[in-house]
Amino acid sequence: MTALAAPDSDAQLVSRAVDDLSRSTRFPVVFGGLETEGSVRVTAIAGARSHAIDDLVVKVGRGLGGAAMIEKRPRLALEYRTARTITHDYDRAILGEGIATLFAVPIVTDGRARGVLYCGSWSQAPVGDLVARPAFRAADAVGAELRIRDEVQRRLVALTPPPEAAAGLSPAAKEDLRESFAELRSIAATVDDAALRQRLAAVEQRLAAVAREGSGGGAETDVQLSPRELDVLACCALGSTNAEIALTLNLKEGTVKSYLQAAMAKLDASTRHAAVARARRLGILP
Template sequence: MTALAAPENDAQLVSRAVDDLARSTRFPVVFGGLESQGSVHVTAIAGARSHSIDDLVVRIGRGLGGAAMVEKRPRLALDYRTARTITHDYDRAILGEGISTLFAVPIVTDGRARGVLYCGSWSQAPVGDLVARPAFRAADAISTELRIRDEVQRRLALAPTPEAATGLSAAAREDLRESFAELRSIAATVDDADLRARLAAIERRLTTVAGDGATSAKDADVQLSPRELDVLACCALGSTNAEIGAALSLKEGTVKSYLQSAMAKLDASTRHAAVTRARRLGLLP
């Protein structure tokens, strides 16, 4: 089995986002972290002039970031020192860095606050939409990545091993096919190469478990494009062209074109025959 590169861990994910945000925002100092056991652990800092915020741990509901986590919305302290709407548990760290204006944006995934990004300025600075937009984008990017990782882990935990495939029921086999189609749609939105590799590994595992044919696509010299496989995976669930288009954000005519191309490569005259042949070749579960 081909070894996969180690996936980016949570600390690395936040560090990359903080570095990117520091380059795109007007705030001189950026830091953030993810929640663990009721607190946000700051694991990434860019632009700080001191070590005051190193290893900062913010409890949910406390301070500006803790309030943003509870409310699941951005919070701003234009003059942090005199702000009256937050607790001042972390004044030693924030004021020690010399921060005057502090902007906190929660990272929210499926209604759950997972972390927070902070943008700080050493002087009072107004925060309009243009200034805040990079922070929103960074938080959204982390949120999307976490959501995809959660789904990958969930699907990986549900996927049976090849040894467990003996006597697989029709219902279980259909669940595998639905999982495969959903993973294909998720993979289409992923930019991270390591995460795409993990998704591909799960897809291969699902096709191995469900497969019952002796011929491989390689042996038969059949190569489907990613989109052709996406469309065919949805066809395997009985979806119409319109439903496939909605699921994959494609026009119905585009779906038809991909399907016809896949059918031609599989030497199949109907979509049902194409799905059957793709399963025999191990392209679909």
């Protein structure tokens, strides 16, 4: 696969989707990108026989992909060269690659088109539900990841209190902070992007530090919880059951129980509530 220039996290996300889709679809050529300032720049390509689409930039509303974004639904040009329902702004790139049939699926989150994935064939090829399904799944997966990133960014802006606010945290504010910490841990458990996980971890550490400062600091401790033990304990702090934690973290319920028991043992606590309380006193949880 050829990965082209784009912001790192976006390039990785699209590259992963294009790579996965190229393995699961019957189309030999797959490419795509996300929208920025009214245009989609193709940032990942798989299966191309030439460099014709390497620098393709598609304006929203133009061409097959641009139409798919405006309409927020898949568009198909079974015979691209003679298709009359689209503009042909990008014939040089598409026909230059030798594509005869082109299928465009928009990436949509919360009613907004964020990008497009293309599947192309060098010969005219019918596209039924079975053929189209992998593209739908890939676009949905990218949309879900973008939705998570949007939520993370919102929380990065809204939920990190400034250092000077620590001493004045009210009980209600501290509880909000604790819930935010647990929710961020839950979100982080679903994120594949390493850079995004690092940003989340930095925010989590800041939230925990603010809570410690607001309560006069945590006690000295050598207790070290694994990331998954901390995930489970943070969910426990929200009052979640083992079954709910398993669903949130995509784990088996028995695995959740094992992580919880390990955390309780490290914290010398006989119940989950005692474990949460001690973790808070030690500054492990906010």
